[in-house]
Amino acid sequence: KVTGVQTCALPIYWRPPWVAMALIYWCMALPHRVGVAFGWGLGLLLDVLVGTLLGQHALALSIVAYLVNRFHLQIRVFAPWQQAVCVFVLIELYHVVVLWVHGMKGFPVPAIATWSVAASAMLLWPWVFVLMRDLRRRYDVT
Numbered sequence: 001k002v003t004g005v006q007t008c009a010l011p012i013y014w015r016p017p018w019v020a021m022a023l024i025y026w027c028m029a030l031p032h033r034v035g036v037a038f039g040w041g042l043g044l045l046l047d048v049l050v051g052t053l054l055g056q057h058a059l060a061l062s063i064v065a066y067l068v069n070r071f072h073l074q075i076r077v078f079a080p081w082q083q084a085v086c087v088f089v090l091i092e093l094y095h096v097v098v099l100w101v102h103g104m105k106g107f108p109v110p111a112i113a114t115w116s117v118a119a120s121a122m123l124l125w126p127w128v129f130v131l132m133r134d135l136r137r138r139y140d141v142t
Contacts, residue, residue: 013113016121019046020094023061024087025132027068028075030141039065053101060097064090080126088122 023042026034043058050057067090068075075086095117099109135141 056101084125087125091121092118
């Protein structure tokens with residue numbers, strides 16, 4: 001045990017999945033460029049960087065990318081709080097797939113981990129959306 005070193009003030013179960021949130025935004029904003037293959041590749045890269053089972057995040061992110069691409073026209077016109085609810089559902093699906101694979105490997109899954117990640121993503125979504133939209137407009141990404 002290392003004393004005096006604090007890695008993060010936020011417990012791991014409340015950390016939002018930034019990669020999945022960014023993928024949701026870009027699938028919504030540029031569905032003709034960012035899709036299932038991009039989600040799969042991003043998931044494989046995340047698997048390699050984090051050191052999880054190869055394909056675990058790839059499967060979850062490709063499912064999320066498919067659903068966002070399928071319903072991007074509806075999600076784009078929602079009010080920010082409605083988009084946040086959609087993000088909650090998508091992140092919950094993403095996290096359930098990741099935890100399902102994690103559980104199949106024989107590791108226990110805490111009960112709080114099933115909803116807290118999606119709740120934190122839902123609470124942060126309006127600010128993430130505005131920030132990414134402003135970045136997209138500033139750098140003229142089309």
